[in-house]
Amino acid sequence: MSRIGVFTCWCGENIARTVDVDEVAKQIGELPGVVCSLNYKYMCSDPGQSIVREKIASEHLDGIVVASCSPHMHLKTFRKAAQTAGLNPYLVEMANVREHCSWVHHDRGAATHKAIDIIRMSVQKVRNDRALAPISVPVTRRAMVIGGGVAGIQAALDIADAGYEVVMVEREPAIGGKMAGLSETFPTLDCSQCILTPRMVEVGQHPRIKLYSYSEVEAVEGFIGNFKVKIRQKPRYVDMSKCTGCGDCWNSCPIKKNPSEFDYGMGNRPAIYIPFPQAVPARPVIDKINCTRLKRGKGCEICAKKCKAGAIDFNDQEKFVEESVGAVVVATGYTLYSISKEQDKKSLSGYGEYGYGKYKDVIDSLQFERLVSASGPTGGVLKRPSDGAIPKNVVFIACVGSRDNAKGVAYCSKICCMYTAKHTMLYKHKVHDGQAHVFYMDIRSGGKGYDEFVRRAIEQDGANYYRGRVSKITQENGKLMVRGADTLSGMPITVEADLVVLASAMRPSPGIEELAQKLNVGYDEHGFLLESHPKLRPVETNTAGIYIAGAVHAPKDIPESVAQASAAASKVQITLAADHLLREPEIAGVSEQTCAACYTCVRACAYHAIDRAEVRTGRGVFIKHTARVNPGLCMGCGTCVSVCPSKSIELQGFTEQQIYAMVESMA
Amino acid sequence: MNIGYYPGCALHGSSNDYDQSLKACLGALGVSLQEVKDWICCGATAAHSLNHKLALALPARNLALAERDGFKEVFAPCPLCSMQLLKVRQAVADNSVRQELSQIVEAELRGDAEVLNLIQLFENIGGDRLKTAVKQPLESMTAACYYGCLLLRPPGVVKFDDFEQPKSMETLLAALGAKTVEWSYKTECCGAGMTMASEDTVLELACKILSNAVEHGANCVVVACPMCHVNLDMKQAAVERKYGKKLDLMVYYLSDVVGLALGLSGEQLGIDRHFVTPAPTSAKTAVGENSGPSTAASAAKAVAGGPGSEH
Numbered sequence: 001m002s003r004i005g006v007f008t009c010w011c012g013e014n015i016a017r018t019v020d021v022d023e024v025a026k027q028i029g030e031l032p033g034v035v036c037s038l039n040y041k042y043m044c045s046d047p048g049q050s051i052v053r054e055k056i057a058s059e060h061l062d063g064i065v066v067a068s069c070s071p072h073m074h075l076k077t078f079r080k081a082a083q084t085a086g087l088n089p090y091l092v093e094m095a096n097v098r099e100h101c102s103w104v105h106h107d108r109g110a111a112t113h114k115a116i117d118i119i120r121m122s123v124q125k126v127r128n129d130r131a132l133a134p135i136s137v138p139v140t141r142r143a144m145v146i147g148g149g150v151a152g153i154q155a156a157l158d159i160a161d162a163g164y165e166v167v168m169v170e171r172e173p174a175i176g177g178k179m180a181g182l183s184e185t186f187p188t189l190d191c192s193q194c195i196l197t198p199r200m201v202e203v204g205q206h207p208r209i210k211l212y213s214y215s216e217v218e219a220v221e222g223f224i225g226n227f228k229v230k231i232r233q234k235p236r237y238v239d240m241s242k243c244t245g246c247g248d249c250w251n252s253c254p255i256k257k258n259p260s261e262f263d264y265g266m267g268n269r270p271a272i273y274i275p276f277p278q279a280v281p282a283r284p285v286i287d288k289i290n291c292t293r294l295k296r297g298k299g300c301e302i303c304a305k306k307c308k309a310g311a312i313d314f315n316d317q318e319k320f321v322e323e324s325v326g327a328v329v330v331a332t333g334y335t336l337y338s339i340s341k342e343q344d345k346k347s348l349s350g351y352g353e354y355g356y357g358k359y360k361d362v363i364d365s366l367q368f369e370r371l372v373s374a375s376g377p378t379g380g381v382l383k384r385p386s387d388g389a390i391p392k393n394v395v396f397i398a399c400v401g402s403r404d405n406a407k408g409v410a411y412c413s414k415i416c417c418m419y420t421a422k423h424t425m426l427y428k429h430k431v432h433d434g435q436a437h438v439f440y441m442d443i444r445s446g447g448k449g450y451d452e453f454v455r456r457a458i459e460q461d462g463a464n465y466y467r468g469r470v471s472k473i474t475q476e477n478g479k480l481m482v483r484g485a486d487t488l489s490g491m492p493i494t495v496e497a498d499l500v501v502l503a504s505a506m507r508p509s510p511g512i513e514e515l516a517q518k519l520n521v522g523y524d525e526h527g528f529l530l531e532s533h534p535k536l537r538p539v540e541t542n543t544a545g546i547y548i549a550g551a552v553h554a555p556k557d558i559p560e561s562v563a564q565a566s567a568a569a570s571k572v573q574i575t576l577a578a579d580h581l582l583r584e585p586e587i588a589g590v591s592e593q594t595c596a597a598c599y600t601c602v603r604a605c606a607y608h609a610i611d612r613a614e615v616r617t618g619r620g621v622f623i624k625h626t627a628r629v630n631p632g633l634c635m636g637c638g639t640c641v642s643v644c645p646s647k648s649i650e651l652q653g654f655t656e657q658q659i660y661a662m663v664e665s666m667a
Numbered sequence: 668m669n670i671g672y673y674p675g676c677a678l679h680g681s682s683n684d685y686d687q688s689l690k691a692c693l694g695a696l697g698v699s700l701q702e703v704k705d706w707i708c709c710g711a712t713a714a715h716s717l718n719h720k721l722a723l724a725l726p727a728r729n730l731a732l733a734e735r736d737g738f739k740e741v742f743a744p745c746p747l748c749s750m751q752l753l754k755v756r757q758a759v760a761d762n763s764v765r766q767e768l769s770q771i772v773e774a775e776l777r778g779d780a781e782v783l784n785l786i787q788l789f790e791n792i793g794g795d796r797l798k799t800a801v802k803q804p805l806e807s808m809t810a811a812c813y814y815g816c817l818l819l820r821p822p823g824v825v826k827f828d829d830f831e832q833p834k835s836m837e838t839l840l841a842a843l844g845a846k847t848v849e850w851s852y853k854t855e856c857c858g859a860g861m862t863m864a865s866e867d868t869v870l871e872l873a874c875k876i877l878s879n880a881v882e883h884g885a886n887c888v889v890v891a892c893p894m895c896h897v898n899l900d901m902k903q904a905a906v907e908r909k910y911g912k913k914l915d916l917m918v919y920y921l922s923d924v925v926g927l928a929l930g931l932s933g934e935q936l937g938i939d940r941h942f943v944t945p946a947p948t949s950a951k952t953a954v955g956e957n958s959g960p961s962t963a964a965s966a967a968k969a970v971a972g973g974p975g976s977e978h
Contacts, residue, residue: 352831472831474851476882481851 002033002127005061006119007052009043009068011098016041018102020112024067027116033127035059044074049081056085063087063126067095067119088131090585090653095122117666124661132585132652137632139225140326141576144169146217146515149177150558151550151565152331153199158569159329160208164576167323168203169231170213172261174279176200177333181262181276181366183373183380185558186422187453193375197278204280210323213281218320220518223609223632224545225326225581235316237286237294238272242311245282249303249312250274258290260377264367266385267377272303272312276375286312327545327572330519330529331565332512334551336364337401337408337505351400351407353472354502360386361480362473362500364400365419372426382430384499391434391498394427395482396420397470398440401505409505409526414555416503417444421454423501424463436463437495439470439484447557466493473500506555520608521546528554539568543607544583544635547571586653587634588641590627594648597625601640601649609633610640670788671738671780672700673729675748675893676708682893685920687937689744689785692926696792696800700742703733709743709751712860723758724771726751730782731774740781742788744922746817746892752782753824784818785891785921786835787827794842802930804844810924811848811885812836813876815895816856830854836889836921843928850883852876857898866905873898874906877914887917889924896920901942917943 006028010016021039029037036059040048043066055061064087066078071094079089097115105111141164145156148170156166168175179185180200182192203209212231219230238249253270260267262275269275271291274284292300293314304312339356356362361384363371374380384391398416401408417440424436443465445451457463468485475481480497508527516523521541522530529548532540539547547568550561575581590601592615602610613628627649629640638651650656678686693700706729715722730752733741743749759765759778769776789797812833819830828835833854837847855876858869877899880888890896900918907914918941919927926936933939 350831352829355832358832472855476851476879 003035003060003062004031004033004123004126005036005052005055005059005064006034006038006123007043007048007055007064007066007068008037008039008097008115008119009048009066010039010041011043011068011102012041015068015098015102015115018105018108018111019097019115020108023112024097024115024119028067028119028123031120031123034123036061043068044077049077052078052081053085056082056087061087063091063093063129065093065095065119065122065126067097067115067122069098070094070096070100090132091126091129093122093126093129095119120665121662124665125658128655128658128661129653134582135585135587135631137223137225137581137583139576139579139581140227140324141165141579142167142325143327143329143572143576144227144229144323144325145329145331147177147331147333147509147550147552148172148175148203148211148213149331149333149550149561150179150196150199151333151552151561152177152329153196153203154562154565155329155331155549155569155572156203156209157199157206158566159572159576160206162569162573164208164573166206166209167229167325168209168211169215169217169229170211171216171332172275173214173236173283173285174275174281175203175211175213176276176278176280178366179558180278181264181373182369183376183426184422186418187447187449189422189425191374193278193373197280200278200280211281212321214285217515217518220328220520223630224543224575224583226632227325227328227545229323229325229328231321231323233319233321235288235318236283237288237291237313237316238284239311239313239316240281240283242309243283243307244309244311245274245284246308248306248308250284252302252306254300254302255290255292258287263370263377264364266363266367266370278375286314327547327575328519329547329549329565329568329572330515330521330541330552331549331561331568332509332515332552334506334555335509336366337507339364339400339502339504351502354397354400354470354500355473355475356502359473359475359480359500360384361391361498362502365416365423365501365503368423368501372423372430380430382427389498390431392431393435393437393495393497394424394499394501395470395480395495395497396423396436396438396501396503397482398438398503399469399505400502402503403441404505409507411505411526411555412444413503413506414444415506415557417442417454418447418450418557420501420503421445421457421463424457425461428461428463436461437482437497438463438465439468439482440465441467441469447559468493506551508552512552519543519546521548528552539564539571542635544633545575583631584636586636586651587631588629588636588638588649588651590629591648591650592624592626592628594646595626596646596648597627598645599627600643600645601627604639604643606637606639607633607635609635669738670698670700670783671733671736671741672702673706673709673733673741673743673748673752674702675706675743675745676711677745677893682896684937684940685744685893685896685922687940688920688922688926691931691935691937692922692929693788695926695929695931696796698788698792701736701738703729703736703738703741705732709745709748711747711751720771722751723755723764724768727755727759727768727776728772728774730755730778730780731769731772731776734777734780735774738780740783742783742785744785744891744893746784746815747894749782749784750817750821750825753826756782757824784825784827786818786839789839789921789925790835794839797839797925797928798842801843801928803928805840805924805928806844807886808840808845808924809848809884809886810840810845810889810919811850811880811883811887812840812853813857813880813888813890813895813899814854815890815892816854816859818891819854836891839921840889840924843924845924845928848880848883848885850879850885852879857895859894859898862894862898862902866902869898869902870906870909873902874910874912877903877906877916878912881914881916885916887919889919889921891921896941903943915943917941917945 025039083089144167160166215233218232221228255271257268259265260269272286288294370376402413445454466486468487470484482495549565549568615623710725822830858872861868
């Protein structure tokens, strides 16, 4: 015979206003197995919890129901209280008579009746509860950071400085990401490289950071605390252990005119190259598409002849390595919407009217960054691509692809208003007699010192801002005729420009969907990774142990990316803090005797938490196949329970027996 | 090739020179056009501003008639007509719409006949076949290919060429030995239906288009739309008067220039019935790459009048 205690909360007036709590306590007290039923104004308060603890002890309760708010709110509170009083915390149930009852009804009589029904079901549930113990999972106390841009760098350094080992995987030959290529940053106009390169060097030299550059994540297995990541190292054709980064190879390479990826095609690089002089690691890579030796299989080899260290290896192959980590931070960043091009998604269709790709002097914002960067292909002198002339009129077009359901993406790319204002300033500071023109939809400059910055661009540096869109760009006598609307004056306008800069939308890096699938984390229709909760769990994903930082989550500027990276790093440190993790025991379990090994559950599980396993005797003799739940991965959603044809899976704390008892109590 | 011909109202009326040009040119290429029997108005710009169903039903009837006559392809030389037919084709992907339209137009509408505009018709004939048929390469022609609005738009309906930076007409003209210019107003609006309602608008737009063609060194404009021709050719004198400039820019239908290259005469193609016609006095002075407005007309004359004089 069970001894159940039921504690009905008034929640001030929240519940008591519509539910007759005295009547509830009276009627519930008459249920079989209920030995104590009372109500109190604030059950979650200290005195309220004391009542619960005292009654557990004095009445020798073997299960309690707290009839109050949602379990999301206070289940943990009351489980803790029960535990202090010596009751197993999994013998505590919450009956939600606030969100599910008092808040949504007006009729006091009916609401009271419903509250009693809800509590009666919970009493039946708790009578069938079993004492459970948290699951202990061992933890590999090192982390992986995927992506070596500013977010990845920040996360890696934070975790490593806290004392844990970090494995960083970067797809490009060097870390630094988009920020390494920026000129100056808003709203302070400090030099991007000056603030980033010391951090890059720190990563490169950190005793606890292992850097895999020019590498990609091939496969991910395991679960929180126990991930196994297979990394594919792309052939670099340079032996990193021998190379000293002296530069003899890239200075002697005869194939010099290859468009530089780092300069977004605004400058050239040799076939063997480091992306930029401050690159970390400062080790070159051979571009096998353009290298004469790699293209033909023979000839040239000038770099190999010049290399005193003998580091050039034309037979280099891709290599696979495996790393074990306990947590992963995904910080793969963004790419720009490709204007005027065939789009990978049908819904995106171009902006051919701006002539990007047709007119050399129509460029995107990252290309402009390189043209005004002191480390850029023009040494910081703004020369337009077509003829190297200094542009006297520059048009900046905001929202190219952003906030455009017809031709682009629905969302706002968030940072373009700010960097466009910055571009007009950088331009004015370099070309004093030049005029910047901006076509915008709205100016969105929320942020510390942000709106003041935009006003400065307009008021001090004299940028002309036109609220309106550009319909077409054509070329007349070497000038770009930018035809658009000024919706504030209501007039069509044409600006004769020497250079046009398109602030195109930010999209997640190519390949993000594949990576998300490998990691088993969610992503939205645009490919941005999904956070677990938009407000309260912004850096967690729905897969335990995998965290996100930076523009892989949504368009973000540098300060936000860095803040999020530090947040993700602190979550990683929590995960890695102990050598064992405790997980909630309310997970699925397979009855291996009755399992028919149809594996319907394996296919249904969204978390890849069920394995195909074998039942063997103590001597290892094979008996049968079975499904087996991985307690480290199971999230306790119950999908497998509902699909199992032989009813061989049970969810602890939500057994079928419990649910039937609850349903029967309603009859 | 057995192609259903849907001339639309323009080619039977104000633009019957276009009709003449098509028949002469395509006849020379051995393509016979059979007019869809009993065709009706496509609804033009009037129907869709009044009633969505009417705007679909009018072209639906024409498509259904073409299908009834067993045509696998319907050629509509007016881009507005062909766009309307394509709209129907798109709408009948929904079977309930198809059935409803069939009922309204009292004819079984399948919506599987291909709809061709003039450029597509020549593309189907093939650049190579055109090249071998050329008797009179258009060496002195430097054309500004003008697509106007509806040949390419709405892109989701017509799905033809790059609607911002088209190239198809230029490719055809290259096969005929003509030079083309890269200019800025290829896909701008000519004013089209405003020709009666607001002449000033048309004149302003036509002036911009014609002037830009001249500035980029073109000695003629090539169009594939009856309305474009009306606004650039018929209205050219009014443009010249209003803006005080001399343009003298020949405006050809695409079928005119193909016909000329095939050795047909200006009279056969109906070019002599255009408003801007080659000035006889400048016939012999047709020279120069960077021809200004006056020589542009002369060069056009050399093309238009030259082969004609042989007949």
